[in-house]
Amino acid sequence: MKQLREKIASEGRVLSGEVLKVDSFLNHQIDPKLMQAIGEEFSRRFKNDGVTKILTIESSGIAPAAMAGLTMGIPVVFARKRASLTLTEGLISSEVKSFTKQTVNTISVSGDYVTADDTLLIIDDFLANGQAALGLLDISGQAGAKVAGIGIVIEKGFQNGGKLLREQGVRVESLAIIESLADGKVAFREES
Amino acid sequence: MKQLREKIASEGRVLSGEVLKVDSFLNHQIDPKLMQAIGEEFSRRFKNDGVTKILTIESSGIAPAAMAGLTMGIPVVFARKRASLTLTEGLISSEVKSFTKQTVNTISVSGDYVTADDTLLIIDDFLANGQAALGLLDISGQAGAKVAGIGIVIEKGFQNGGKLLREQGVRVESLAIIESLADGKVAFREES
Numbered sequence A, B: 001m002k003q004l005r006e007k008i009a010s011e012g013r014v015l016s017g018e019v020l021k022v023d024s025f026l027n028h029q030i031d032p033k034l035m036q037a038i039g040e041e042f043s044r045r046f047k048n049d050g051v052t053k054i055l056t057i058e059s060s061g062i063a064p065a066a067m068a069g070l071t072m073g074i075p076v077v078f079a080r081k082r083a084s085l086t087l088t089e090g091l092i093s094s095e096v097k098s099f100t101k102q103t104v105n106t107i108s109v110s111g112d113y114v115t116a117d118d119t120l121l122i123i124d125d126f127l128a129n130g131q132a133a134l135g136l137l138d139i140s141g142q143a144g145a146k147v148a149g150i151g152i153v154i155e156k157g158f159q160n161g162g163k164l165l166r167e168q169g170v171r172v173e174s175l176a177i178i179e180s181l182a183d184g185k186v187a188f189r190e191e192s
């Protein structure tokens, strides 16, 4: 997605060979018009797949997912990483590993909102080692829902997540794929 | 806001005399079209106030804030409640009390995105005892930013938050004000 690659090139800050900071438009400050364009792009790629609902995870997945849901005219459910005042019963949960923190965290969704009648589009902001995406796939499976695919805003192609998911036969659509962050520079994979 | 009151009346579940569950469209599952209508309503109320940016807080504030930002053509910044991979420097922080949990939590925003040149519209999903709103006001003050006002989706009029904020001379615009949740029923304050 050209508009996204240009935004990353002009505002992204390479923090290390592994981490790209895009707090100015995706992870802390949000650019709503760009989010709308991102939502419309996800809609274009998945509009013929019978998607009934979008599944994402708090917090950075919410804005892109909400805009995709707006364009596609469907609801958006966001998985919780922590207990909330009202998300207390009928939970479908999954464990998500953090390699950096060497911890496991439980993510949850209410079985009221993700069911066997759903065909889900999973959306998230980053795809790195894929643990969060695997957790959302696991929740979808427990609910008996179909998964049309996974929509990612930024995939780090040099990490394993993309490979892990595609090897399972999951369709992964990433709007920007970063081949490398070496030498402080963002190198994108060529548009396919 | 009539559309919102009708949605609360048909889908809201009164969990107790103090708590209303609206997980089906605001706090877990999100209704994007309703969020867009909410964003447009906030825009109508604040479009002549020179607002440069919307300030909200993860997670449930993000969708309504993003839609307001989309309508108003301005960026949205969401305060973090927990450390994030990239939000590590130049933090402006504030303490937020939780009366239920008897704890204090630190919320933070990057000084890169909230500055003395900004006129902020603070947006959040619920206004109950007002601690989160006070924290966002405190952050705004530390940044030297003006605050045009606070936009709330659902205010619980029987709790102190609204009074606390308005007594400080802050303009609070709530799209629905709940007078009472007694006897398992949602009673709205009359539209002013």
Ligand SMILES: Nc1nc2c(ncn2[C@@H]2O[C@H](COP(=O)(O)OP(=O)(O)O)[C@@H](OP(=O)(O)OP(=O)(O)O)[C@H]2O)c(=O)[nH]1
Pocket (backbone or CB within 6 Å): A018, A019, A020, A021, A022, A027, A057, A058, A059, A060, A061, A097, A098, A099, A100, A101, A125, A126, A127, A128, A129, A131, A156, B084, B085, B086
């Ligand atoms: N900006 C940025 N973020 C990255 C990058 N790589 C991974 N992340 C984010 O870091 C978080 C994952 O960290 P961990 O759970 O500790 O996992 P890991 O060590 O196994 O990678 C996720 O944020 P999250 O849980 O989705 O947080 P939130 O922003 O939704 O609150 C993920 O999106 C990157 O290059 N740049």
Ligand SMILES: Nc1nc2c(ncn2[C@@H]2O[C@H](COP(=O)(O)OP(=O)(O)O)[C@@H](OP(=O)(O)OP(=O)(O)O)[C@H]2O)c(=O)[nH]1
Pocket (backbone or CB within 6 Å): A084, A085, A086, B018, B019, B020, B021, B022, B027, B057, B058, B059, B060, B061, B097, B098, B099, B100, B101, B125, B126, B127, B128, B129, B131, B156
């Ligand atoms: N559904 C619902 N939520 C209520 C109600 N009253 C307060 N809340 C939410 O509960 C959370 C506040 O809980 P605490 O921090 O423990 O504060 P408190 O005990 O002093 O009220 C906030 O969620 P939050 O931190 O904003 O969480 P998030 O949803 O953004 O993640 C607030 O929006 C209510 O009647 N219904």
